[in-house]
Amino acid sequence: MxxxxxxxxxxxxxxxxxxxxxxxxxxxxxxxxxxxxxFRGFEKFTEGRLMWEMPGITSRICGICPASHLVTSAKAGDDILAVEVPETAEKLRRMLTLAQWLQSHALSFFHLSSPDFLLGFDSDPATRNVFGLIGHDKELALKGIRLRKFGQEVIEILGGRKIHTPWTVPGGVRDPLTAENRDRMLAWIPEARQTVGIALETIKKVHAKYKNEITEFGNFRSLFVGLVSKDGALEYYDGFLRIMDGNGNTIADKLDPKKFEEYFGEAVESWSWLKFPYFKQFGYPDGMYRVGPLARVNICDFIETPEAEEERKVFKKLSGNVGVVNNSFYYHYARCIEMLFAVEKIEQLLNDPAILGTTIRSQASINRTEGVGFCEAPRGVLFHRYKVNKDGVIQQANLIIATAQNNIAxxxxxxxxxxxxxxxxxxxxxxxxxxxxxxxxxxxxxxxxxxxxxxxxxxxxxxxxxxxxxxxxxxxxx
Amino acid sequence: MNSSLITTKTQRHKEKHYEVSAPSVTQWWSWFKDHHEDTKSTKKNDMSSDGNNFRSALVIGYGNTLRGDDAAGVRVAEELARRHPALRCLSVHQLTPELAHDIAEVDRVFFVDADAMADHVYAESVEQTPARSVRSHSLSPTSLLSLARDLYGHAPRQAHVIGIPAREFDLSEDLSPAARTGVAEAVECVGAMLERS
Incomplete structure (x- = not known):
């Protein structure tokens, strides 16, 4: 027994x-x-609703990453309308996706995980939290909140205070960005850059301090799955699926994300409501894979912004001769690299004249009875598949969330x-x-x-x- | 507001322990009507909404609007925002750390939430004691007040939890009859507390 x-x-x-x-x-x-x-059961709940409502409904699933559901749902709607989204709308959606990363990663790093690093895993549990962090380093806690607030502000500026109001809609977005609001967001960039720099310094010191934990915190070989752009860059909004094994070998590339159900199955265990997605080719549970920051930074060939790319190169050296960083403790480091990328890329997007364009929505009626949306949510790649009737009423919905994909791992x-x-x-x-x-x-x-x-x-x-x-x-x- | 009608958490639990009912909304409403018969008029509310009491307060209604009665707090915040333009009202899914900044800027804050254990609407003072527990992505009202004080050097002079009876948490965008009644009463309750203070 x-x-x-x-x-x-x-x-x-x-x-x-x-x-x-x-x-x-x-x-x-x-x-x-x-x-x-x-038990979640949202898929069943959405049957009978109009496809146009789905961004507003699915974004209310989660209080932590509503914008990721908003974007993914709208993209499934684009597919059903069979439209190409205007350039400005895509850039605004991209910015929203990155703001969601920033907001979510800041909470994870500064307020949920850093008390463990900075106060010690064996420190008093009564103070091993954000309040203990304030006592230890008030400025760091404050900067963490400010960074999260920046992400939140971008989301609110784009979508209004009520993020659950569907600003991102099938075909594009509802409202353009004004120059005044662009400037409000740009004013945050220097502070955000500085804070992310502090986060990176902090996590590197942690690596030296907790070698034992690093060795034992999810240190195993698995597959890694995520989006990359057509030229292999870190991707977050579109692109193709790439699958890399625990030795750094790319075993599948340029997979169409809309066919994700062909590549991945979902096992069920009696003791958990959360399903266990796996790579079909390897079966269950050998088809275990990881998604999210560790996977994304591992599988991409490069990051398109300069400072984040420099950090990626440092990150990759942690893999030694293996070619891929297999230790889950380094999720935190990858998260910091992604925060840096998000800040750099948001700045680039804000300085792009196209961001103020006013052609923001493609109009169409129902042209397909099935559509798939996908994007990289903070925790990994997210899929929505909807089947609709000729009036756009949802007949079936399937949502594959990032957290579930890490379940086996x-x-x-x-x-x-x-x-x-x-x-x-x-x-x-x-x-x-x-x-x-x-x-x-x-x-x-x-x-x-x-x-x-x-x-x-x-x-x-x-x-x-x-x-x-x-x-x-x-x-x-x- | 008659201070005796606002209980602290400790008092409320003590009352429950001794089987003495906390002031019910019915009691509260009876008292309120005796003292402010004209408060429900739109004109009066509009005028009051421009007052300092409203401008220096913050209402945070929180809950999952896809989860039946869990949306009660959000509905209250939305209705208060409609009635009182000068009152800052936030409707959020859950309490997150950055709200500490908003809280640090006001003299009074109302946290409005669904309460599965409540059998009537209640207004409860939040104990302004240091909170030292953070459990997940979401914080408690006490934790947020502590965060505001520790990070920004200021916490509201008064903080209240407004609890609304909640019974149904299944996937739904509808409120149960109990929660629907509670939302209406809570809107009146917060409005009256602001008028009187």
Missing amino acids: TKTITISPVTRIEGHAKITIALQPNGDVAETRFHVNE MNRTVHQIAAHFIDGKKGKITEGMLNRVEAGIRCYDPCLSCSTHALGQMPLHVELFDANGSLLDSVTRS
Whole structure:
């Protein structure tokens, strides 16, 4: 019989999840599981709605990355209309996508993960959070909030305060950008650049300090999947799918993202509501792949902005002779590189005269009964597929979210960390031990959102059972 | 506002413990009508909306608008924004750190949220004690007040949670009857609290 440690829910990620770790009688880890306890069911909910409503509906799925759903849904609508989006509209959508990266990555790096790095995994859990960070380095916490606010402001300027109002629509966008608003955004750039520079300095110091964690936080070979442009650059809005293996070999390239269901399957496990996408050619679970910042920076040939490209070259050296960086701890570094890219690219887009164009929407009626949209959300590539009738009423929808695509890898990460850091023989739950397991998950910054948050519904309960199923230890965090 | 009608979290829990009901909206509404019979007039509201009480306050309604009653807080913020142009109202999916900046700029803040445990609308003072817990991408009202104070050196003089009874959280854009009634009452409640303070 095995012992079971349960960590429920995982703190500092979005949504409801728990981790169970089953131990062998000798205390070694037998099996680990990252459970997601909530059923989403949005696809069914959208059936019968008009295709035109989908950006507004799907952007309300998530409070963390609404703009990514907004853009992806609108792109599925473009496909159904069979239109080409005007140049200005595409550039504005690109800027919105990057602002979403910036806003989301800033929250992940500065406020959720940096307390672990800067205060230490074994530091007092009561202060190992953003408030402890303020005590440690108030200026850093403040700059992190300001950077996130910049991303938020770009989103609000483009979409209005109510981001859930569909500014991005099938065929383009609803309103053009004014020169005044362009200048408001440009005024943020110097500060944003400086803050991202501080983030990069910070994470590099962390690498030297936590060699043990770096070795054990999801250090395994897997596939990496993401978008690249036609010339191989880091892509976030369009382009092709590239699949790279854990040795740095490109095993598939220039795949049409609209055919994603041909390449990837979704396995189901009885113990989790979150599906387990895998690369069909390799089967389940061998077709495990990772998406998001680590995958994107790994698979691209270059980054089109100069400073981010310099950082990418430094990043790639971490891979040694393997050719690809396999350690999930480096998600944080890749996230910082992407923040730098986002700031540089937003500046480029704002300085592009086309950004103020007023031809922003292609008009058409329903020309296809099926459409696919895709983009790189902060956590990885996101797909929406809609089937509609001749009036544009949704008959079927399928949403493949980024967090789900990392599901197999997150489970593998938990297992690796647990096997290394948890001493099952002691029969005690220590904060440092648990936090390492949770921190391993936080590398992926999973967003299981789509959840309600009504007052008083998020307790944290941890239980440790011995080999006979008796409760050895129990921890509740308020 | 009669201060006795605004309970602190501790008081409220104590009342529950001793099975003494917290002031209900019915009680509150009865008291309110006795003292401000004309408050519901549009003219009065419009004039009041230009007052300092409204300009120095912030309402944050939060919740997932695809999750039935979870949208109650958002609906309240939207209605208050419509009624009181001078009042700053934010409708958000959840409480995130950058809101600390907005909060640090006002004297009074209302956090309006759905409450699955409530059986009536309530106004509860948020304890202005240091919060030291951040659980996920989303923060609590107490945490946000602490963040405002720690980062920007100022937290609102008064902070309230307005709780609205919520029963249904399935995927839906509709409110249950209880939440719908609660939203209407909460709108009146916040308006009255601002008029009186």
